[in-house]
Amino acid sequence: MVKGKRTVRASEIGTFIYCQRAWWYQRQGFEPINRGELAAGSEFHSAHAGRTRSVILMRIIAVVLILTVLVFLALTLGANPI
Secondary structure, X not given: OOOOOOOOOHHHHHHHHHOHHHHXXXXXXXXXXXXXXXXXXXXXXXXXXXXXXXXXXXXXXXXXXXXXXXXXXXXXXXXXXX
């Protein structure tokens, strides 16, 4: 790595795009005064991500169950035609 150069993170670009002054304060090492709100937002997003993973898992389980029932019906009706 070249001396004097540093890696720019995606979150830093997001901060800059949202508010250049916030980005500058962050670069200067200033701490935000709304730490409670930031922590609550992070907690909310973590909980939301967990719920999203649960919904995705339930959807996969539902598809597998539906396919299992369809295969079972196909085999049952194929063995005993009406």
